[in-house]
Amino acid sequence: MIEYGNFEYYVAPGYVKVYGVEWCEFCKKTKDSLDKLGVSYTFLDVDKDIISKQHFKEIGGSAYPLILTSNFLIKGYNENVINEKFSKENQSKKR
Numbered sequence: 001m002i003e004y005g006n007f008e009y010y011v012a013p014g015y016v017k018v019y020g021v022e023w024c025e026f027c028k029k030t031k032d033s034l035d036k037l038g039v040s041y042t043f044l045d046v047d048k049d050i051i052s053k054q055h056f057k058e059i060g061g062s063a064y065p066l067i068l069t070s071n072f073l074i075k076g077y078n079e080n081v082i083n084e085k086f087s088k089e090n091q092s093k094k095r
Helices: 025-037 050-058 079-086 088-093
Strands: 002-004 017-020 042-045 066-068 072-075
Touching: 017 025, 017 050, 025 079, 042 050, 072 079
Parallel strands: 017 042
Antiparallel strands: 002 072, 017 066, 066 072
16 A cells, blocks of 8 residues: 655655564565665664654554655555556656
8 A cells, every 4th residue: 555645754855764574574575676676775673673663653554564755655565566666667757
């Protein structure tokens, strides 16, 4: 699920954060998908970082993973949505 909004309080424009936990298979798949697309991101393990856990809850996180940019978030793992939002080909079409 994609939500659009202004999330600049949590992540600067041009940056990507992935909230999750190390034991989550869908988090691993999300990281693999982003890696294949060449997307630079920061992985935040909410089990190990209390501030990340607080931010995760504040932005409506209820399941892992949660991908956050300054203007949208993706809840859960969906390879098609990740490809649509982060592929370089799609990014160049929007400019």
